[in-house]
Amino acid sequence: MRRTHSPRLRAATRPRLLTALLAVTVLTSTTAASCGEDKPDVTLASAAKNAVAEVIDAPATVTARAAATLTAPADGTLASLRVQPGQRVKRGQILAVVDSPSARQRLRQAKEALTAAKRAGRGVGTGDLSGSRRGTDKAADEAFDAARDAADKIADKQLRDALLAQVTSAQKQYAAAARSADRAVRSVQRGVAGLNSAVGALSSAQRLQAQQAYDLAKATVDALTLRAPIGGVVQPGGTPSGGGTDLAALLGGGQLPADLGPSAPTGSRAGPPPGVDDAIGVGGRVTAGAAVLTIVDTGALGLAAEVDETDVLLVRPGLTATVELDAVTGATYEATVRSVDVLPTSSARGGVTYRVRLALGAGKLGEGAAAPTPRPGMNAIVHLQVREAADAVTVPASAVFSADGRDAVWVVRDGKADRATVTVGVQGPDLVQILDGVQAGDRVVVRGADRVTDGQEVR
Incomplete structure (x- = not known):
């Protein structure tokens, strides 16, 4: 049977099913059997070998490749x-x-701010304190050496020794003072380095911020020229x-x-409000x-079809389909399934559907002429051929009914109705494949099955 998922689809399919059933009735030369005066007639048909294809109908929308x-x-x-x-x-x-004067003004301001940020924060000058210390030490050593030379030239040994003792004492005092000065210099240098580091980090952050503002302003100005992406x-x-x-x-x-x-x-x-371009x-x-x-981009049109959860497991990439458009009466388009979404969407009718994406091919009108190219957003009906079988045992779709949760048909054997549980395979619009339970040539009830009982005489 052809599966449909909208009232409009069901209404469209019903006349075809009725016509098919009438055709089956005529072709199989069925007989009407009286089942009692108070019971209407039932109609029989023979199971036969046929090719059958299962088609799922789903509403769809024409889509563009990109926009x-x-x-x-x-x-x-x-x-x-x-x-x-x-x-x-x-x-x-x-x-x-x-043209945007405000955007260009922001770019000029951002450029000025970036230039100022690059000039600012170049560090704190402290002088060469270590170099100054080394110069002082050298001068002091030279002075002490000169004092010793002068003391050595004094002939009075007692006076000479006293002067040399004073030079040695002074040198020791200088060394102690020099050590204190050295510690002070290192302390100052550490403080200055820390200050320089903080000022440098702040300046770097300011430059980064200014650069980002400039880049954004420039990108905005560049974007004033609109190019096709x-x-x-x-x-x-x-x-x-x-x-x-x-x-x-x-x-x-x-x-x-x-x-x-x-x-x-x-x-x-x-x-804009309605009525305004x-x-x-x-x-x-x-x-x-x-x-x-x-x-x-209409270079490669596609379709977005909504397939019911009861059918989506039969759909796979590569399946072919035929398409009918509401806007082009009498035209048929070809399509191929590209992908099936994993996550569902909620149907407008409250059910669960899955989006199936298809590539849309060329179309033909009834007389064979090329059909017009659709536009994105147009409504369509997709007929997905999900399964097919050749040389299969088939019965009319109306012969199959549900009993005790299983599919079944009424098979007429020796003039009496026998309910046979069957396994259904491919379900076409008019014929259904029977995998087991019925053989080719068996006579089955195709009309009035709801009024037949097990063992009832059917002629």
């Missing part, structure tokens, strides 16, 4: 617009230029919001490209974050 909205990096005016709506552009192409088709303003298709839907739940840079939108902003013309005022242009 990027370029926003104004600062308050200003739209100085120039170098593309037209609907024009195809290449990655890196200049699309528009925003991706190739695609240009449209004015941002993506629709408030009841329309949002950007996430256009991308099939994906994300914006990671390399949009300063032109990337930073958050959701309220658009959101396109910004040349000379128009823009505020920081306002959407100026959107580029949509």
Whole structure:
């Protein structure tokens, strides 16, 4: 049986099932058997060998490969617009230029602050205290040597010895004072080094802050020239919001490209009131974050289908599908499953579904002509062929019913109904594969099964 997951799909499928059942009734030359005056007739058909395919129907939306909205990096005016709506552009192409005196003023101020930070905080000057100490020691040694030479020239031994004793005492006193001075110098040097380190760290932090402010201001000015981060088709303003298709839907739940840079939108902003065009013309005022242009990459369209949890385990990458669009009556498109999401989404009808992403191929109209190229956001129905079997034992889908938690069919043997428990395989829209419990050629009840009892005569 064909599986569907919306009231509209079920309604669309019902006439096909009825037609198929009538066809099966005619082709198998079934007979009507009277089951008593108070019981309506039942209809029989024969199990037969057929090829059968199982198809899952799921609602879907056409998606673009990527989309990027370029926003104004600062308050200003739209100085120039170098593309037209609907024009195809290449990655890196200049699309528009925003004039922002405030952004350029911030850049000048940031540059001045950076220059000042680099000049400031070059350390604390203390003089060469160690070098001065060494000079003093040298002069003192020379003075003591000269005093000794002078004392040695005195002929009076007693006086000479007394003078030499005084020189030695003075030298010892100087040595003690020199040691104290040396400790003081080292102490001062340690204090000055600590002060220099603190001042240096502070200056480094100030320079880093000034550099970051300058880089940000320069990036903002550079971003006043809006370039296409991706190739695609240009449209004015941002993506629709408030009841329309949002950007996430256009991308099939994906994300914006990671390399949009300063032109990337930073958050959701309220658009213009209803009835007002959101396109910004040349000379128009823009505020920081306002959407100026959107580029949509339609080079490879896809589909985002919502598959019910009861069917998603049958879906795998590589499966083929046919697609019908609400916007193109009579056209059929080809598609291939690319991936199946691991995490579920909540269905609008309260159930659990999983998003299946497909690559959308070309389409054909009924007469074989090429179908028009869809646009992102269009509604579609995806028919996923999940299983198939060739030369399988099959019965009409209406023959299978549930009894005691198992699938079963009524098999007519020697004119009497016998309930047979069966194992169902591939479930096609009209036929169901029976793996065991029924053989080709067996007669089964295909209509009125709910009014048949075990052992009842059926002719």
